[in-house]
Amino acid sequence: MPAPAIQMTGIDKRFGAVHANNAVSMTVEKGTVHGLIGENGAGKSTLMSILYGFYHADAGSIAINGKPSLIRTPADAIHSGIGMVHQHFMLVETFTVVENVMLGAEGGAFTARGASAVRAKLQALSYAYGMDVNPDAVVSELAVGELQRVEILKALVKGADILILDEPTAVLTPTEVEKLFVLLRRLAGEGKTIIIVTHKLKEIMAVTDRVSVMRRGEMVGTVETSNSSPADLAELMVGRRVVLTVEKGPANPQGVVLDVKDLTVRDARGTVRLDHVSFQVRAGEIVGIAGVSGNGQSELLEAIAGIRKPAGGAVSLNGELLDCGGRDDPTALRAKGLRHVPEDRHRMGLVKPFEAAESALLGCSDEPGFGSGPFLDRDAVLADCVRKMEAFDVRPADPRLRTALFSGGNQQKIVLAREIERDPKLLLIGQPTRGVDIGAIEFIHKRIIALRDAGKAVLLVSTELDEVLALSDRVLVMCGGRITGERRPEDTNEQDMGLLMAGVSSDAPKVAA
Amino acid sequence: MSARTAPVWLTAGVVPLVNVAVAFLAAGLVVALIGENPIEALGIMLRGALGSQYGLGYTLYYTTSFIFTGLAVAVAFHAGHFNIGGEGQALMGGLGAALVALSLPFLPWPLLLPLCVLGAAAAGAAWVFIPAYLQAYRGSHIVITTIMFNFLAATLLVYLLVGPMKMAGSMAPETARFVPGATLPLMNQMAAWFGLTITRTPLNLSFIFAILAAIFVWVLIWRTRLGYAIRTVGANPDAAVYAGISPARITVIALLISGGLAGLMATNEILGVQGRLINEFTAGAGFVGIAVALMGRGHPFGIVLAALLFGVLYQGGAELAFDKPKITREMIIVIQGFVILFAGALEMMFADRIAALYARLTGKVVAA
Missing domain, CATH: 3.40.50.300 (P-loop containing nucleotide triphosphate hydrolases)
Known part of the structure; x- marks a missing residue:
C-alpha cells in the first residue's frame, strides 16, 4: 500500500486561550476524495490553514506522501504539491483567466513566455479533465461555477497533487454542484487527492470516499462514507442524536x-x-x-x-x-x-462588540418599556434579554456576555428571539x-x-x-x-x-x- | 483575539499601567543618556506635580482642559469618528464665551456666567457642524476637514484679536478684560467662602464642570437611548440602518456634542484664568485630548485618570525643566511623546501578551 497523501499527527494549536486544535490526527489516502466536516468553530479551518501554511502548529507533524514536511508558508505547501481553493475566490476580476493563473509564475520581467507556458498547461489540463474554460475570458465575466474551475486550474497548473476545497458548493446551483462532483471524482480517478471541507452532509455522502469529523477542536472519527449515514455523521458532529428532517403539518393560509x-x-x-x-x-x-x-x-x-x-x-x-x-x-x-x-x-x-442584552435591543431601543424619556433602564434591558434567552434556549444565558463570544447558533437565536x-x-x-x-x-x-x-x-x-x-x-x-x-x-x-x-x-x- | 476574553481589570487596568511604565522606562533611558539620573528626575516630577498645594493646583488646572478635550474625542469615537479638531473647536469656544461676555456685560452674573459657558459650548459645536455635515451627508473625511478647520480657527482668531476685537490702545493681540460677572471663581476663592485657605493657583470652578461633564458623558453613552444609538452607529453602521437609526443624523448629533465639549475647554482658560480672550490659549490641549481619550479607552472614568496623568506630566515636567537645566522644555515634550506613543498609539502592543500570560497563570481556558 502506498504512503498516504497526507498524514497529520498530533496537531495542536492554541489562539490565546482558545484551543482550536487539540492533538488532531488525520490521514488522507492517495487518490481519494476525503471529507472534513464539523460545526462552526470545530477547528476544520484551523487544521486546513495549518496544512496550507497559513498558521504554524504549536505541536505535531505533517507528512506528505510519506515524507515528513515542514510547512511554514503557503509557498512551502505549494512546493509540496498542495493547492487550496478558498470559499471566497482569490481572483483578480479585471484579469483574464491566463493572467490569473500565471500570478506568481510570470516567468521573468516580460510576461509573454510565462503566458504561453501557462496557456499550454491550461489547455492540457482542460483536455485531461474535461474542463472547458476560455483562457482569454476576463474573470469578471465568468459565471460562479467557471470561477471555481479557474481556481482549481490555478492550483493544478502550479502542480498540485492534493487539492483542498473549502465549502466549494456554497455559491453553486445544484447543476453546478453536480458538475463539480463529477470533476472531483475524475481528478481522484487520475490519482489526485481531494479534501473537501463542508458542513453539508448530503454532499459529503455524494462525493467522498472517507469522512473525518471534528468537534470542539478534536478529531472525533474518520469513517468510510459507504458505511455511514447523514444521521450518523450528524451525531458525530454534535455529540448527540439530531433530527434532520423537518416535521410540519399542512398550512392553513388565511388573508x-x-x-x-x-x-x-x-x-x-x-x-x-x-x-x-x-x-x-x-x-x-x-x-x-x-x-x-x-x-x-x-x-x-x-x-x-x-x-x-x-x-x-x-x-x-x-x-x-x-x-x-x-x-x-x-x-x-x-x-x-x-x-x-x-x-x-x-x-x-x-453589534458584535456589544453585550448580548444590547444586541437584543437593536431596533427596539425606543420602546417605552426599556426606560423613560431619553434614558434607558438597564435593568429592564437585561431582564428582557434574560427572558428572550430562556425562551430561545440561548447558551450561555448571560445577557452581559459580549455578543461576539456566542456561537453562531446562539447569536442567531438572539436575533430570532428579538x-x-x-x-x-x-x-x-x-x-x-x-x-x-x-x-x-x-x-x-x-x-x-x-x-x-x-x-x-x-x-x-x-x-x-x-x-x-x-x-x-x-x-x-x-x-x-x-x-x-x-x-x-x-x-x-x-x-x-x-x-x-x-x-x-x-x-x-x-x-x- | 485573546485580549477579548480577558477580564476588564486586566485590559482596562493592568494593560494601561504596563504601557505607562514602559513609557517612563523609555523616557528614563533618554534622561540617562543626557547624563541625568532618571530616578531623581521622576522624583522631581512627581513631587513637583503632586507634592504641594501649589503643584497639585496646577496639575488639576491642566487636567481640567484635558478632561474636556478627551471627552470630546471620546464621544466622537463612540460614533465611529475621529474628531481631531478639538483644538479649533476649543479656540472657537473661547471666542463664543468672549462674544457673550463682551456684548452682554450689563447682565447680572447669575445670568451672564451661564450664558458665557453656553456660548463656549455652542461655538465649539458650531465649529464642528460643517465638518460633521460634510462627513454625514457628503462623505468628506472628518479627519481631513477638522484638521483644516483647526487652521481656519487659528487664523480667524488671530484676525479678530489683531483687528475687530483687539482692545483699543493695546499692543497685545487680546480683547478687553471681561466684567467680573463673566469669570469663574478660582478654587482658592471658593475655598475661602467655606473658610478654608489654599494656595492660589489657576485651578478654578471649571474643574467641577469637567467632572460634571465626565458624568454627563457616562450617562449619555451608557444610559440613554441616544447613547445606545451613537454606540451602534460607531460599532456597526449597517446594524444601525437595519435598526432604523440614521447613521448620518447620529453622526451630526454626536459630533455636535463632541464639539461642544471641546468648546467647554475654554471655560478653564478664558473664563477661569485669563478673563479675556487671548491668542493660542489652547496650547495643544486639543491634541492631548486624543491621547487622553485613547488611553482612557473612551470611558469617562479612564479619561479623568488619563487627563490627570497628563496634568502630572505637564506640571511635573515644568518643574523638572526648572530644576534641571539639562532637561529642557523640549525634553519634557519627548517624555510626553513617549507616553502618547506607548499608551495611545501602541496601546495594544502588550495587551495580547498580558492576556496570554494571564491565561497561563490562571490556567483558565475561555472559549472564543
Missing part, C-alpha cells in the same frame, strides 16, 4: 398579509437588481425564496424591510400601502408588525441557519413553523435549497432579479429547481415591461 407588486430595485450604480417582482404572502403560510445568492434576494428583503428604497412597485402590509425606505423606515415598519431577521447577522443583525418575541404579523427571515450548528438548526426550524402555525406570515430567503424545500409551503425561485417560477415543495425536485435557479427554464407568466 393576504404581504402584497408585493412589480417591485423594482436598482443599486447605487443604477443596475437593476430586482426586476418587477410580484407575489403575496398570506397569514399562516411560509413562502420560501430559493436561488443562488446574489440574484436579488437580499435586495428583496431589504426593500420590504425599509432599508433600501425601491425604484418602483408597490408593497402593502395588511392592505396598507407602504412607503418602504421613505416614511416607512425600519422603525415605522416594526411598529406596523413587520419584523426582519437579516441575512447576515454579523453585518446587520447584531424579532419573534415581539409578536410580528409578518416575519422576513434571511438565511435562518447560515453558520448555525446542526443542533440549533433543528430548534430554529421548529420556531419558524410554530410561528406559521400561530397564524403569522413568513417570508423565508435561503440559499440552502433543502432548507427552503423543507420549511416552505410555497417556493418562489429567483434568478437575475426575477421570479422564474413558483412550486409547491411536494411537486418539485432538485433538477426542476436547479433549472429555475439557473434561469434556464422559467414559467414567469408575463414580465411587465
Whole structure:
C-alpha cells in the first residue's frame, strides 16, 4: 500500500486561550476524495490553514506522501504539491483567466513566455479533465461555477497533487454542484487527492470516499462514507442524536398579509437588481425564496424591510400601502408588525462588540418599556434579554456576555428571539441557519413553523435549497432579479429547481415591461 | 483575539499601567543618556506635580482642559469618528464665551456666567457642524476637514484679536478684560467662602464642570437611548440602518456634542484664568485630548485618570525643566511623546501578551 497523501499527527494549536486544535490526527489516502466536516468553530479551518501554511502548529507533524514536511508558508505547501481553493475566490476580476493563473509564475520581467507556458498547461489540463474554460475570458465575466474551475486550474497548473476545497458548493446551483462532483471524482480517478471541507452532509455522502469529523477542536472519527449515514455523521458532529428532517403539518393560509407588486430595485450604480417582482404572502403560510445568492434576494428583503428604497412597485402590509425606505423606515415598519431577521447577522443583525442584552435591543431601543424619556433602564434591558434567552434556549444565558463570544447558533437565536418575541404579523427571515450548528438548526426550524402555525406570515430567503424545500409551503425561485417560477415543495425536485435557479427554464407568466 | 476574553481589570487596568511604565522606562533611558539620573528626575516630577498645594493646583488646572478635550474625542469615537479638531473647536469656544461676555456685560452674573459657558459650548459645536455635515451627508473625511478647520480657527482668531476685537490702545493681540460677572471663581476663592485657605493657583470652578461633564458623558453613552444609538452607529453602521437609526443624523448629533465639549475647554482658560480672550490659549490641549481619550479607552472614568496623568506630566515636567537645566522644555515634550506613543498609539502592543500570560497563570481556558 502506498504512503498516504497526507498524514497529520498530533496537531495542536492554541489562539490565546482558545484551543482550536487539540492533538488532531488525520490521514488522507492517495487518490481519494476525503471529507472534513464539523460545526462552526470545530477547528476544520484551523487544521486546513495549518496544512496550507497559513498558521504554524504549536505541536505535531505533517507528512506528505510519506515524507515528513515542514510547512511554514503557503509557498512551502505549494512546493509540496498542495493547492487550496478558498470559499471566497482569490481572483483578480479585471484579469483574464491566463493572467490569473500565471500570478506568481510570470516567468521573468516580460510576461509573454510565462503566458504561453501557462496557456499550454491550461489547455492540457482542460483536455485531461474535461474542463472547458476560455483562457482569454476576463474573470469578471465568468459565471460562479467557471470561477471555481479557474481556481482549481490555478492550483493544478502550479502542480498540485492534493487539492483542498473549502465549502466549494456554497455559491453553486445544484447543476453546478453536480458538475463539480463529477470533476472531483475524475481528478481522484487520475490519482489526485481531494479534501473537501463542508458542513453539508448530503454532499459529503455524494462525493467522498472517507469522512473525518471534528468537534470542539478534536478529531472525533474518520469513517468510510459507504458505511455511514447523514444521521450518523450528524451525531458525530454534535455529540448527540439530531433530527434532520423537518416535521410540519399542512398550512392553513388565511388573508393576504404581504402584497408585493412589480417591485423594482436598482443599486447605487443604477443596475437593476430586482426586476418587477410580484407575489403575496398570506397569514399562516411560509413562502420560501430559493436561488443562488446574489440574484436579488437580499435586495428583496431589504426593500420590504425599509432599508433600501425601491425604484418602483408597490408593497402593502395588511392592505396598507407602504412607503418602504421613505416614511416607512425600519422603525415605522416594526411598529406596523413587520419584523426582519437579516441575512447576515454579523453585518446587520447584531453589534458584535456589544453585550448580548444590547444586541437584543437593536431596533427596539425606543420602546417605552426599556426606560423613560431619553434614558434607558438597564435593568429592564437585561431582564428582557434574560427572558428572550430562556425562551430561545440561548447558551450561555448571560445577557452581559459580549455578543461576539456566542456561537453562531446562539447569536442567531438572539436575533430570532428579538424579532419573534415581539409578536410580528409578518416575519422576513434571511438565511435562518447560515453558520448555525446542526443542533440549533433543528430548534430554529421548529420556531419558524410554530410561528406559521400561530397564524403569522413568513417570508423565508435561503440559499440552502433543502432548507427552503423543507420549511416552505410555497417556493418562489429567483434568478437575475426575477421570479422564474413558483412550486409547491411536494411537486418539485432538485433538477426542476436547479433549472429555475439557473434561469434556464422559467414559467414567469408575463414580465411587465 | 485573546485580549477579548480577558477580564476588564486586566485590559482596562493592568494593560494601561504596563504601557505607562514602559513609557517612563523609555523616557528614563533618554534622561540617562543626557547624563541625568532618571530616578531623581521622576522624583522631581512627581513631587513637583503632586507634592504641594501649589503643584497639585496646577496639575488639576491642566487636567481640567484635558478632561474636556478627551471627552470630546471620546464621544466622537463612540460614533465611529475621529474628531481631531478639538483644538479649533476649543479656540472657537473661547471666542463664543468672549462674544457673550463682551456684548452682554450689563447682565447680572447669575445670568451672564451661564450664558458665557453656553456660548463656549455652542461655538465649539458650531465649529464642528460643517465638518460633521460634510462627513454625514457628503462623505468628506472628518479627519481631513477638522484638521483644516483647526487652521481656519487659528487664523480667524488671530484676525479678530489683531483687528475687530483687539482692545483699543493695546499692543497685545487680546480683547478687553471681561466684567467680573463673566469669570469663574478660582478654587482658592471658593475655598475661602467655606473658610478654608489654599494656595492660589489657576485651578478654578471649571474643574467641577469637567467632572460634571465626565458624568454627563457616562450617562449619555451608557444610559440613554441616544447613547445606545451613537454606540451602534460607531460599532456597526449597517446594524444601525437595519435598526432604523440614521447613521448620518447620529453622526451630526454626536459630533455636535463632541464639539461642544471641546468648546467647554475654554471655560478653564478664558473664563477661569485669563478673563479675556487671548491668542493660542489652547496650547495643544486639543491634541492631548486624543491621547487622553485613547488611553482612557473612551470611558469617562479612564479619561479623568488619563487627563490627570497628563496634568502630572505637564506640571511635573515644568518643574523638572526648572530644576534641571539639562532637561529642557523640549525634553519634557519627548517624555510626553513617549507616553502618547506607548499608551495611545501602541496601546495594544502588550495587551495580547498580558492576556496570554494571564491565561497561563490562571490556567483558565475561555472559549472564543
